[in-house]
Every structure is written in C-alpha cells, then in structure tokens.
Amino acid sequence: MKNTKPKYKKIIDAAVEVIAENGYHSSQVSKIAKRAGVADGTIYLYFKNKEDILVSVFQEKMGQFIERIENQINDHETADKKLYSLIEMHFRQLAEDPHLAIVTQLELRQSKKELRLKINEVLKRYLALVDDILKEGMEEGVFHSHLNIKLVRQIIFGMLDEIVTNWVMKEQRYDLVDQAKEVHFVISNGLKIHQS
Amino acid sequence: MKNTKPKYKKIIDAAVEVIAENGYHSSQVSKIAKRAGVADGTIYLYFKNKEDILVSVFQEKMGQFIERIENQINDHETADKKLYSLIEMHFRQLAEDPHLAIVTQLELRQSKKELRLKINEVLKRYLALVDDILKEGMEEGVFHSHLNIKLVRQIIFGMLDEIVTNWVMKEQRYDLVDQAKEVHFVISNGLKIHQS
Amino acid sequence: MKNTKPKYKKIIDAAVEVIAENGYHSSQVSKIAKRAGVADGTIYLYFKNKEDILVSVFQEKMGQFIERIENQINDHETADKKLYSLIEMHFRQLAEDPHLAIVTQLELRQSKKELRLKINEVLKRYLALVDDILKEGMEEGVFHSHLNIKLVRQIIFGMLDEIVTNWVMKEQRYDLVDQAKEVHFVISNGLKIHQS
Amino acid sequence: MKNTKPKYKKIIDAAVEVIAENGYHSSQVSKIAKRAGVADGTIYLYFKNKEDILVSVFQEKMGQFIERIENQINDHETADKKLYSLIEMHFRQLAEDPHLAIVTQLELRQSKKELRLKINEVLKRYLALVDDILKEGMEEGVFHSHLNIKLVRQIIFGMLDEIVTNWVMKEQRYDLVDQAKEVHFVISNGLKIHQS
DNA sequence: TATGAATGAGTCTTCATTCAT
DNA sequence: AATGAATGAAGACTCATTCAT
Numbered sequence: 101m102k103n104t105k106p107k108y109k110k111i112i113d114a115a116v117e118v119i120a121e122n123g124y125h126s127s128q129v130s131k132i133a134k135r136a137g138v139a140d141g142t143i144y145l146y147f148k149n150k151e152d153i154l155v156s157v158f159q160e161k162m163g164q165f166i167e168r169i170e171n172q173i174n175d176h177e178t179a180d181k182k183l184y185s186l187i188e189m190h191f192r193q194l195a196e197d198p199h200l201a202i203v204t205q206l207e208l209r210q211s212k213k214e215l216r217l218k219i220n221e222v223l224k225r226y227l228a229l230v231d232d233i234l235k236e237g238m239e240e241g242v243f244h245s246h247l248n249i250k251l252v253r254q255i256i257f258g259m260l261d262e263i264v265t266n267w268v269m270k271e272q273r274y275d276l277v278d279q280a281k282e283v284h285f286v287i288s289n290g291l292k293i294h295q296s
Numbered sequence: 297m298k299n300t301k302p303k304y305k306k307i308i309d310a311a312v313e314v315i316a317e318n319g320y321h322s323s324q325v326s327k328i329a330k331r332a333g334v335a336d337g338t339i340y341l342y343f344k345n346k347e348d349i350l351v352s353v354f355q356e357k358m359g360q361f362i363e364r365i366e367n368q369i370n371d372h373e374t375a376d377k378k379l380y381s382l383i384e385m386h387f388r389q390l391a392e393d394p395h396l397a398i399v400t401q402l403e404l405r406q407s408k409k410e411l412r413l414k415i416n417e418v419l420k421r422y423l424a425l426v427d428d429i430l431k432e433g434m435e436e437g438v439f440h441s442h443l444n445i446k447l448v449r450q451i452i453f454g455m456l457d458e459i460v461t462n463w464v465m466k467e468q469r470y471d472l473v474d475q476a477k478e479v480h481f482v483i484s485n486g487l488k489i490h491q492s
Numbered sequence: 493m494k495n496t497k498p499k500y501k502k503i504i505d506a507a508v509e510v511i512a513e514n515g516y517h518s519s520q521v522s523k524i525a526k527r528a529g530v531a532d533g534t535i536y537l538y539f540k541n542k543e544d545i546l547v548s549v550f551q552e553k554m555g556q557f558i559e560r561i562e563n564q565i566n567d568h569e570t571a572d573k574k575l576y577s578l579i580e581m582h583f584r585q586l587a588e589d590p591h592l593a594i595v596t597q598l599e600l601r602q603s604k605k606e607l608r609l610k611i612n613e614v615l616k617r618y619l620a621l622v623d624d625i626l627k628e629g630m631e632e633g634v635f636h637s638h639l640n641i642k643l644v645r646q647i648i649f650g651m652l653d654e655i656v657t658n659w660v661m662k663e664q665r666y667d668l669v670d671q672a673k674e675v676h677f678v679i680s681n682g683l684k685i686h687q688s
Numbered sequence: 689m690k691n692t693k694p695k696y697k698k699i700i701d702a703a704v705e706v707i708a709e710n711g712y713h714s715s716q717v718s719k720i721a722k723r724a725g726v727a728d729g730t731i732y733l734y735f736k737n738k739e740d741i742l743v744s745v746f747q748e749k750m751g752q753f754i755e756r757i758e759n760q761i762n763d764h765e766t767a768d769k770k771l772y773s774l775i776e777m778h779f780r781q782l783a784e785d786p787h788l789a790i791v792t793q794l795e796l797r798q799s800k801k802e803l804r805l806k807i808n809e810v811l812k813r814y815l816a817l818v819d820d821i822l823k824e825g826m827e828e829g830v831f832h833s834h835l836n837i838k839l840v841r842q843i844i845f846g847m848l849d850e851i852v853t854n855w856v857m858k859e860q861r862y863d864l865v866d867q868a869k870e871v872h873f874v875i876s877n878g879l880k881i882h883q884s
Numbered sequence: 885t886a887t888g889a890a891t892g893a894g895t896c897t898t899c900a901t902t903c904a905t
Numbered sequence: 906a907a908t909g910a911a912t913g914a915a916g917a918c919t920c921a922t923t924c925a926t
Contacts, residue, residue, distance in 0.1 A: 123407050123408065123409070124407055128915090128916060129916080130916080130917090138890080138891090141893095141920080142890060142891070144918065149918080150916095211406065213319070247481075251459070254462050255479065255482055255483075259450075259451045259454045259455055261454060261458065262453055262455075262458075269412065269416070282447055283447065286486040286487065287451075287486055289487075290482040290485045290486025290487075291486075294485070324899060324900080325899075325900060326899080329909095335908040335909055336900090336909060337907070337909065339901095515799055516799055517800070520895065521897080530912090531911065531912045531913055532913060533899080533911070533914095534911060534912070535897095537910070541897080598804070599799050601797035601798075602798075602799065603712050603798065604711070604713070639870065640870055643871065644874065646847075646851050650848070651842075651843045651846045651847055654842050654847075654849065654850075655842050661804065661808070671839055674836055675843065678835065678875075679878055680878075681880075682876075683874065716919090718921090726886080728921090730886055730887070732921095732922070733885070733886075738920095738921060738922090
C-alpha cells in the first residue's frame with residue numbers, strides 16, 4: 101500500500117465507485133470528493149490531478165490483484181496448474197469486484213499516452229508472472245520451448261482481457277469464472293507439446 | 297461504401313490522419329475540417345456529430361478491412377488455412393496503414409458507452425467470420441467440437457487485438473506480419489484435436 | 493486601429509468600463525462579455541486570454557492617445573511650446589476619459605512581467621516623442637544640451653504619470669488640465685539655460 | 689519598529705525575499721512561511737491576512753527608509769542641498785537593497801484600492817519631508833514661492849519613482865546613484881529663481 | 885504560542901454545434 | 906450545399922484562511 105492515510109484510501113474507494121457508475125469523463129472531482137466525504141481541495145493533497153486519481157486507483161487495486169495471484173500460484177506445482185490458477189484468479193477477482201472490473205476494462209482505456217504508459221508500468225509485474233509460468237513450462241518439457249515468450253504473454257493477456265471486457269459489456273450477466281476451464285484448455289493445449 | 301460523395305470521403309480520411317497524429321482529444325472538429333479542406337459547418341452536413349465521425353471512420357475502414365479478409369479466406373480450403381489467412385491479413389492490413397492502426401487500437405478505445413456499442417456492431421461481421429471458420433473446423437473434425445464458439449471467438453480476437461496494440465505502442469518498430477505464423481501455431485494447436 | 497471589426501471594438505470599450513468600475517481582478521471575462529453584448533466565447537475569437545484584453549485596451553487607447561499628441565505638437569514651432577502642448581494634451585485626454593484614466597493609472601499596474609513588457613513596448617512611441625522635443629530644444633539652444641535625454645524623458649514621464657495618478661486617486665475632484673501650466677513651468681525652467 | 693518579536697521580523701524579511709524572487713501573485717503564504725521557518729498558521733498570529741504582510745513590509749521598510757533620509761537631511765543647511773541629499777539617499781537606499789526595490793517599485797503596485805490607500809498613508813511622511821524642503825527653499829528666497837507645493841511634491845516623487853522603476857526594470861544594470869546629480873540639476877534648476 | 889491538515893469558494897477557457905447568409 | 910462567426914455550458918484546480926491539537 102503506497103499510502104495508508106485514511107483519506108487517501110477513502111478517496112481511492114470513492115473514485116472506483118463513482119467512475120464505475122458514471123464513467124471517467126462524467127466523474128467530476130467534486131463528485132468523487134463528496135462521495136469520499138472530503139472537501140474538493142483535499143483531493144489535491146493526495147493526488148497531483150484528476151488523472152493521477154485514475155492511475156493511483158489502478159496501482160493500488162492492481163497491486164493487490166497481482167499479489168493475490170502471485171500467492172495463489174505458489175500453491176501449485178506444475179506450470180500448467182499455475183497457468184490455470186492464474187486464469188481462474190484473474191477472472192475471480194474481477195468477478196468479485198464489478199466496480200473495479202468496469203474501471204479497469206472500460207474507463208481506464210483512455211487514449212492519453214502518459215496514462216497508458218503508467219498503466220503499462222503496473223502491468224509489467226503481471227506480465228513477468230506469466231513469463232515465469234511459461235519458462236517453467238518450457239523447462240518442464242511441457243510447453244513448446246521454441247515459442248517467443250513475449251508474444252505468448254501477449255496472447256494470454258489479450259485473451260483474458262477480451263473475455264473480461266466482453267463480460268463487463270454484457271453487463272456481467274453470466275458467470276465469468278465458469279469460463280476459466282475452457283480458456284485454460286485452449287491455451288494450454290496450444291502451448292503443449294503433443295505427440296503426433 | 298455508405299457514402300460516395302467526395303467530401304464525405306475527404307473528411308473520413310482527414311479524420312484518420314488528424315486523430316492518428318494528435319489523439320482523439322486533441323482532434324478538434326475544426327482541425328479535421330481544415331485538413332479536409334472544408335468549412336467546420338460542412339462536417340455537420342455529412343455527420344451527426346463528432347462521435348459520428350469516429351464511428352463512420354470505423355465503419356468505412358473496418359468494412360473494407362473485413363471485406364478483404366472475407367475475400368482472401370475463400371481462396372483457402374481448410375479451416376486451419378483460413379484461420380492462418382485471417383491472422384495474417386489482420387496483421388498485414390494494419391501494418392500497411394499505421395494511421396488506421398493507431399486510431400483503431402488506441403484512439404477508439406474511448407469509454408463512452410454509446411460509442412463502444414456502435415463499434416461492437418461493426419465488429420459483429422468480423423466475429424461472424426471467425427465463427428464460420430471455427431464451425432468449419434469442427435465439421436472437418438479438426439477442431440475440438442465441444443468448444444464454446446463465442447468464447448473461442450473472444451480468445452482469437454483478444455489475442456490479435458492485444459498483439460496489434462502492443463506493436464502500435466512499441467511504435468511499430470518490428471514487423472507485425474512476422475508474428476502471424478507463431479500466433480497461428482498457438483491458437484491452431486490449441487483448437488486442434490491431438491491424439492494422446 | 494489594429495482591428496476594426498465591430499465586436500472587437502465593443503469588447504475593448506466594455507472592458508475599459510468594467511475594469512474601471514470593478515478593478516481588473518473583479519472584472520470577470522463573463523462580466524465584460526455581458527457588457528459588450530456578446531457571448532463569453534466570443535471574447536476568445538478576438539483576444540488570446542484575459543490579460544490580452546488588458547494589453548489590447550492599452551494598445552488601442554494609447555495608440556490614439558499618442559497619435560493625438562503627435563498631431564497637436566506639430567502645430568507648435570518651438571520645443572518649449574511643444575513640451576507644453578504635450579503636457580496639456582496628456583492631462584486633457586485622460587481628464588476627458590476618466591474610465592481610461594483609472595485603467596491606465598491603476599489597473600494596468602499589474603506586476604506580471606510579460607504584461608509590463610508589452611505596456612513598455614507601447615510607451616516607446618510616447619517616449620520617442622519626448623525625445624524629439626528634447627533634441628529639438630537642445631538644437632535650438634534653449635535646453636541644456638549636456639543633459640542625458642533618456643534620464644530627462646523618465647523625469648518628464650514620471651512627473652506626468654504621478655500627477656495623473658494622484659488626480660485619479662483623489663477621485664478626480666479637481667481640474668487636472670489646470671495643472672499643466674505649473675508643471676510646464678517647473679520642467680521647462682529646469683531644462684532651460686539661464687544666464688547667471 | 690511596530691513589532692520587535694523575532695518571528696514577526698523573520699516573516700517580514702522572508703516576505704521581501706520571496707516576493708522579490710517570485711512576484712506577488714506567485715508568493716503564496718505557505719511559501720513565505722516556509723522561507724521564514726514557521727508554520728502557515730503562525731503567519732496569522734502576526735498578520736491579519738496576506739495583504740497585511742505586504743502593508744507591514746512597506747511600513748517597516750519605508751519607516752526606516754524615511755527615517756534615514758530625515759537624519760541625513762539635517763546635516764545640510766540649505767534647502768537645495770537637502771533636496772540633493774534626499775534624491776541621493778532615495779536612490780542609494782534602494783540601490784543597496786535590490787529585493788526591497790523590486791517589491792516597492794513593481795510588486796506593490798497592485799491595484800487593490802485598500803492596499804493603495806494604506807501605502808499612501810505611509811508615504812505621507814515622505815511627502816511631508818519634501819514639503820518642508822520646499823517651504824524652506826521658498827523662505828530662503830531660492831525657490832519660486834508661487835509654486836503649488838502639493839503639485840511640486842508630486843513632481844519630485846514622480847520623477848524619483850519613475851527613475852527607480854526604470855532601473856529595476858532594466859534589471860539594475862547601471863548605477864542608480866550616479867543619476868542623482870543630474871536629476872537634482874533638473875529639478876533644482878526648475879524650482880530656482882533665475883535672473884533674466 | 886505554534887502547528888499544518890483540511891477547507892471550499894471562485895473563474896478562465898475550450899470547443900462541439902448552430903444558423904444566418 | 907457550403908460557409909464560418911458566434912454561441913455558452915461545463916469543470917479542474919489553487920490557495921488564503923481556519924481550528925483542533
């Protein structure tokens with residue numbers, strides 16, 4: 101946690117709610133302040149500007165998100181099981197926090213370059229996690245070792261991201277976690293070495 | 297082609313250029329008008345509002361994009377070869393039009409709900425294309441027929457989309473089309489039935 | 493006249509009034525727009541920003557101010573008579589336009605460097621006028637020719653400026669033009685060569 | 689000295705520095721507090737509000753300024769010599785304290801009416817000094833006795849003020865005190881009775 | 885006395901859209 | 906069909922001041 105001051109946390113949480121409900125552009129700073137129960141100006145004691153709120157939300161929430169996946173993964177022994185666990189956790193966590201899901205899948209996709217770069221910075225840790233699983237799978241002799249890890253990492257992240265986005269846009273009307281098995285089947289099958 | 301009047305086309309093309317160069321938020325209607333060589337007000341003779349320009353760009357360009365893939369695919373006989381062709385064409389077309397790539401991958405990811413829904417409408421035709429290939433592969437007995445087509449379609453689109461986005465964000469410094477083979481390998485391998 | 497468009501002039505005149513009545517800092521752009529009978533945004537078709545209104549007021553009004561003095565001066569033959577004419581006209585013009593006097597003497601004395609530099613740019617023409625009179629007087633053998641023109645020019649401008657400012661701050665309760673004779677007496681006496 | 693408490697003085701001195709360096713509008717109370725080494729709130733134990741800091745700076749510094757001139761003047765016997773001494777001291781003191789010069793000549797020229805009135809209050813003592821010299825000169829039969837003292841006082845103050853302002857705006861690149869002689873020559877010459 | 889975290893009022897500016905010509 | 910001058914709504918951010926400790 102970057103900052104444990106109670107107002108900081110209250111603002112972050114208020115921001116997730118307000119942005120999920122109204123969209124980033126309709127989430128006036130004053131609206132977030134009111135929801136957090138602080139004065140408008142107080143926001144600026146903790147955040148550089150409005151965009152910084154968005155970045156901070158992502159950093160805080162994604163930090164936890166990734167941490168939980170890291171922990172969970174270690175409970176499993178093979179790369180393939182770890183991969184399944186990652187997929188399942190990815191879906192589960194977003195399914196459990198629909199507000200956060202809306203923010204990460206829709207509202208955070210702003211086109212401002214600076215914002216995108218900061219988001220990518222946070223995602224690096226997640227991608228590193230995927231890399232580790234891939235390398236492990238290759239060392240185990242289970243995954244094709246000629247595959248370009250950077251590319252496969254993009255494939256996996258792209259798959260998961262698109263599936264979650266779809267679920268959010270379909271207004272979360274079905275069970276996201278249910279999809280984990282099949283998604284894992286396809287990608288695992290795709291990476292694995294098969295005897296022919 | 298929705299509209300063949302010369303000014304309509306000039307505005308569409310100007311919009312792609314201007315948005316690619318400046319980003320959506322810095323692409324004022326007046327800037328697009330100037331680039332297109334028309335008066336500001338003229339824009340509103342052809343488009344309902346600013347967002348409609350963006351949607352129309354997507355419709356026009358994506359219409360062609362999908363059409364070309366449709367044509368190309370028919371030259372191939374098996375579902376797997378069609379799948380490869382789709383991937384290759386997806387990458388090739390965006391690689392050949394970097395301005396368009398920037399617009400579709402970055403600038404179009406605005407969060408306004410209405411816009412996103414219209415974009416999805418256009419993409420339906422693309423997804424239908426993927427569906428056809430998948431069904432064909434299942435009928436051929438090559439792809440696992442128990443797979444949820446809607447989910448696999450998301451997997452494929454998500455993969456390709458993420459890979460193109462990465463390429464755009466890395467400022468197109470490497471050859472995107474080169475990636476087609478490996479991407480096809482992974483997804484094809486993932487969908488195929490293997491003897492164990 | 494830099495710009496003869498009627499709205500430009502209306503805004504300039506409204507600005508002088510509003511600023512004279514309320515002071516620069518209490519003269520919101522929207523207040524000026526309303527007084528000028530235009531929309532807020534229209535201001536920005538003619539002026540870069542709020543400060544630019546102030547600068548433009550000065551340029552427009554001071555342009556006329558100086559022009560009139562230039563014309564008037566030419567009617568006189570000796571440097572000393574020209575000097576008197578300059579003083580009289582300086583006072584007369586400001587006395588005739590009390591709103592302008594308030595703006596130039598009080599509201600324009602903002603401390604922002606950029607603004608001050610632009611104001612000085614306009615004043616150069618006025619100072620050049622004074623220089624010419626001084627040189628002429630020296631050539632006539634009437635004014636001391638060893639005097640530093642740049643310094644004397646400051647003396648004259650400073651005198652006049654302070655006297656007008658005092659009059660404005662005393663709420664213009666006495667006749668400013670009445671002072672011209674005595675002021676001219678002192679400075680003329682000060683510059684002239686006397687037999688001792 | 690209005691207030692001899694050490695923090696009061698520290699705040700005054702910090703204010704002169706900060707305002708000279710940053711300009712009045714960029715001199716936030718918090719910046720002055722930090723420079724003075726006190727908490728923001730402490731400022732308000734010694735000053736009613738931000739403007740009161742500025743007024744107090746002027747009162748403190750101008751009090752000394754005038755006092756020194758008063759003392760110096762008494763060393764001289766004739767009005768004319770006193771006048772020279774006043775001019776020289778005026779220039780010398782500001783030349784020796786460039787921060788103060790910037791504050792008095794540029795930053796203090798804010799347009800808020802209340803502030804200007806308080807500044808004038810302080811200046812009264814200075815103007816009285818000038819008045820005394822003028823009266824003395826008239827009694828000596830050296831200066832024209834028909835001159836309006838209030839007007840001449842403005843002439844003298846305006847001259848000196850403009851010359852110092854110019855020097856400050858020219859970034860103090862030349863010697864201000866050097867100008868005293870010539871300035872005195874002009875005004876003294878202007879006030880004196882010459883035989884014709 | 886001293887602190888400094890919190891407050892919240894206040895405004896310039898942009899730009900999508902309109903409409904008289 | 907085309908123009909482009911004019912419109913006006915909308916909101917992030919600053920900073921002087923307060924007050925509980």
